[in-house]
Amino acid sequence: MADTAWQGPLAALSRIPPRVRRGAVLPAALVLAWLAVVDTGFARTPLLVPLHQVLSAPFVDPDGRQIWTALAASLARATAGIALGASAGVALGVSLGLSRPLQRGIAPTLHGLRQIALFAWIPLLTAWFGTGEIAKVVFISLSAFFPAFLNTEQGVRAIAPAYWETAAVLRLRPWRRVTKMVLPAALPAILIGLEIALLTAWIGTVGAEYAIGVGRGLGSFLVAARELFRMDLVLAGVVALALVGYACNRASRHVFSRIITWRDR
Amino acid sequence: MASHTDARLDAIAVPASTPRPRPSRAWRAALLPLLLPALALCAWQLAASQGWMAPQILPAPEQVWASFVELLENGDIAANFAVSLHRIGMGFLLGAALGLATGIALGVSNTAREYLDPLLRALFAIPSIGWIPILILVFGIAETLKILIIAKAVFVPIVIHTAQGIRDIPKTHLETARVLRLRPWTRFIRVIAPASLGPVFSGVRLGLGHAFIALIVVEMLAATEGIGYMMVWGRKQFQTDIVIVGMIVVGLAGFALDCALLAIEQILNRKVPPHG
Numbered sequence: 408m409a410d411t412a413w414q415g416p417l418a419a420l421s422r423i424p425p426r427v428r429r430g431a432v433l434p435a436a437l438v439l440a441w442l443a444v445v446d447t448g449f450a451r452t453p454l455l456v457p458l459h460q461v462l463s464a465p466f467v468d469p470d471g472r473q474i475w476t477a478l479a480a481s482l483a484r485a486t487a488g489i490a491l492g493a494s495a496g497v498a499l500g501v502s503l504g505l506s507r508p509l510q511r512g513i514a515p516t517l518h519g520l521r522q523i524a525l526f527a528w529i530p531l532l533t534a535w536f537g538t539g540e541i542a543k544v545v546f547i548s549l550s551a552f553f554p555a556f557l558n559t560e561q562g563v564r565a566i567a568p569a570y571w572e573t574a575a576v577l578r579l580r581p582w583r584r585v586t587k588m589v590l591p592a593a594l595p596a597i598l599i600g601l602e603i604a605l606l607t608a609w610i611g612t613v614g615a616e617y618a619i620g621v622g623r624g625l626g627s628f629l630v631a632a633r634e635l636f637r638m639d640l641v642l643a644g645v646v647a648l649a650l651v652g653y654a655c656n657r658a659s660r661h662v663f664s665r666i667i668t669w670r671d672r
Numbered sequence: 673m674a675s676h677t678d679a680r681l682d683a684i685a686v687p688a689s690t691p692r693p694r695p696s697r698a699w700r701a702a703l704l705p706l707l708l709p710a711l712a713l714c715a716w717q718l719a720a721s722q723g724w725m726a727p728q729i730l731p732a733p734e735q736v737w738a739s740f741v742e743l744l745e746n747g748d749i750a751a752n753f754a755v756s757l758h759r760i761g762m763g764f765l766l767g768a769a770l771g772l773a774t775g776i777a778l779g780v781s782n783t784a785r786e787y788l789d790p791l792l793r794a795l796f797a798i799p800s801i802g803w804i805p806i807l808i809l810v811f812g813i814a815e816t817l818k819i820l821i822i823a824k825a826v827f828v829p830i831v832i833h834t835a836q837g838i839r840d841i842p843k844t845h846l847e848t849a850r851v852l853r854l855r856p857w858t859r860f861i862r863v864i865a866p867a868s869l870g871p872v873f874s875g876v877r878l879g880l881g882h883a884f885i886a887l888i889v890v891e892m893l894a895a896t897e898g899i900g901y902m903m904v905w906g907r908k909q910f911q912t913d914i915v916i917v918g919m920i921v922v923g924l925a926g927f928a929l930d931c932a933l934l935a936i937e938q939i940l941n942r943k944v945p946p947h948g
Contacts, residue, residue, distance in 0.1 A: 429783075430790035437791075454810060508704065515705035516712075522930070523923040524888040527900070530907035530915045534729055614801045618893060626801070633805040641809060645802040653797050 456639040464643045471640055473628060478647060480623035484540070485612040488547025493604045495548070496555025497597055501589060504563025505581075517556065525550050525611065529618050538621045543612070550611030554603035562596025563589055598663040605655050613648055731913040739913040740920065748902070749921060756898045759815070760887050763822025764880060771827040771879065772872070775834025780864070785835070796828050800886045804893055813894040818887070825886035826879035833875025837868035873940055877933040884926055899925070 420428065438458065444450050446457040464471030499517075503510040528549060529542075536542035566589065574588045590597075616626025625648060632640035713733060719725055720732035727735065743749045774792075777784040800821055811817045845867055849859045891900025899921055906914025 426786055429786040432787055433791045434794070511701060511704040512707050516708045519709075519923070519927075522927040523919050524885045524926055526885065526889045526892060527903060527919050527922045529892065530903045531912065531919060534907060534910075534912045534915060610799045610801055613799075614889065617801055617804075629802075629805045633808055636809065638806075638809055641805045645798060645806060648799070648802045649794075649797040652799065 453636055454638050456642070460639045461642045461646075464639045465647075468640070470632075470635070470637065471643060473631075474625070474640075474643060474647060477623055477625050477628035477644075478651070481612050481616060481625040482651070484543055484616075484624065485547055485609055488544045488612065489551045489605060489608045491544070492548030492551030492608065493555040493601055496552040496557075496600070496604065497559045500556045500559025500597075500600075501563055501585060501593070503560050504566075504593070505585070505589065510560075514560065521553055521557075525553075525607075526614060526618070529615060533619060538619050540622070543615045543619060543622075543624075546615045547608050547612050551604040551608035554607055555597075555600045558600025558603070559593060559597050562593035562600070565596065566592045595667055598667065602656070602659045602663060605659050606652060609652050609655055728910045728912055731911075731916070736913045736916045739911075740917045743914070743917060749899075749917075752897055752899050752902045753921070753925075756887055756891065756900070759818045759891075759898065760822055760880075760883050762815075763819045763887075764826050764883055766819060767823035767826030767883070768830055768876065768879065770823070771830030771875070772834055774827075775831040775872075775875070776838065778831065778835035779838025779868070780860075792831065796832075800825055800889060804890060808894055813896075817894060818890045821890045822883045822886050825882040829878035829882060830872075830875040833871050833878065834868065837871025837875070838864055840871065841867045870937075870941055873937055877937055880929060880933060881926075884929060888922060 423431075441458050445455045446459060451457070465474045466472070499513075503514055525546075529546060532542045532546050536545060570588055570592055574584045579587060612624070613626040613629070616622070616624035617630055618626075620627060620630050625644060629641060629644045629648075632644055716730070717733055719730060720727075720735075731739075774788070778788060778792075779785075803821060803824060804817075807817045807820055811820070841864060845863050846859075849863045854862065887898070888900040891898040892904050895901040899918060903915050903918030903922075906912070906918060
């Protein structure tokens with residue numbers, strides 16, 4: 408087994424499954440082209456920044472190191488907004504699913520408001536709450552609210568009639584009915600809603616920071632980097648934005664799939 | 673004991689049978705959705721007429737209406753809307769053409785999928801808000817930026833749905849095509865295209881929805897005209913009435929777009945039943 412390491416990199420490559428190998432061709436070619444053309448100094452303009460500079464910016468560059476505090480500020484803000492928005496969405500979704508008059512009275516208005524593209528709320532929110540923390544957190548809550556609400560509402564409405572009947576037969580009190588029947592039955596839909604909410608809220612966080620521009624955060628970091636014409640910092644910021652989104656999505660999927668396994672057992 | 677089970681059976685039977693709605697109930701059901709907006713409007717009117725909030729924060733409903741009519745009559749809404757429409761049209765054409773081509777390639781050819789999939793996934797992980805600063809540095813805030821951002825927003829769902837739609841075509845369809853020895857082009861036109869039309873169109877529908885959102889985002893962040901810019905401009909002038917008018921226009925346009933696309937999708941589904 409130890410010999411394989413001595414057979415050179417080609418042998419090691421051949422042990423990688425062909426799917427992975429083929430998938431890596433284009434990204435590797437792009438990275439090599441970038442290294443060959445820009446990092447060697449063959450072509451260098453303010454826009455074509457060397458790859459090593461992009462990668463080292465968050466650690467070495469004094470402006471680039473700001474990205475860590477910016478990221479921390481964004482994550483804290485996102486957490487607050489998601490906690491508010493998602494819990495409001497789930498609570499409202501469950502209550503509308505439980506009560507027909509409530510559903511008829513409130514759902515159409517919410518579905519109407521949903522037609523307004525989320526970003527279009529930002530000017531109004533800044534007029535109401537200023538350009539500080541409140542406007543951003545309210546916007547993030549709003550972007551987490553809609554997916555959480557919509558999926559919960561649908562999930563509760565899709566509960567099989569047999570479940571309602573069983574709850575009626577057992578004469579469960581409203582609170583126990585929610586905790587023992589409605590929430591577990593609608594859980595898969597609620598978790599899908601939360602998964603979407605996490606992602607839209609993260610994009611909403613950076614978007615709000617970018618649009619409002621004041622204060623710390625990854626969005627403000629991107630604005631500042633763009634104004635300084637620092638492509639390396641912009642790219643580093645965008646990579647951070649995508650990585651956090653990707654990590655959130657993977658983590659939530661992993662956790663949520665573990666929560667739901669009890670259904671299959 | 674018997675009566676006990678009967679009671680249980682009754683309890684089961686009650687929620688299952690739905691009584692016919694009486695006329696008065698039907699009325700209530702129709703009016704109930706309007707209750708909340710009506711209450712909100714009353715509260716808004718009251719807050720404005722009592723002067724609880726400055727007009728820069730919450731302008732009176734009639735002021736918003738007056739601004740709406742004024743912006744409609746002096747052509748501001750129409751002009752900005754035309755600019756936005758042009759952008760969305762150009763971006764959609766570019767994104768849909770590239771997206772269909774890429775999606776078909778990924779759906780038809782395993783090789784193409786193996787080579788392109790990871791790179792595309794990585795690129796799709798970057799939201800529009802990430803592309804905007806990069807593209808501003810490259811192209812400035814000219815039209816190219818907006819059209820590219822919109823095209824990207826259209827491209828992503830179309831690629832995903834087209835590729836998936838083609839891959840989901842039942843094996844029997846493709847086997848029939850093989851038995852009939854259809855040429856690749858005939859096979860594509862006669863089998864693959866009609867069988868994947870439904871999912872492809874839902875990709876298009878989603879793409880246009882995303883395009884509309886991307887349009888508002890890019891116009892708010894980097895533009896000098898368009899519906900999104902009109903709202904930002906209103907905010908800068910402390911004319912919250914213009915902001916609210918903009919939100920109404922954005923909401924109505926989004927709703928109209930959604931309805932139109934849903935109608936087209938239903939017609940398509942009726943003509944070409946999914947995998948029927």
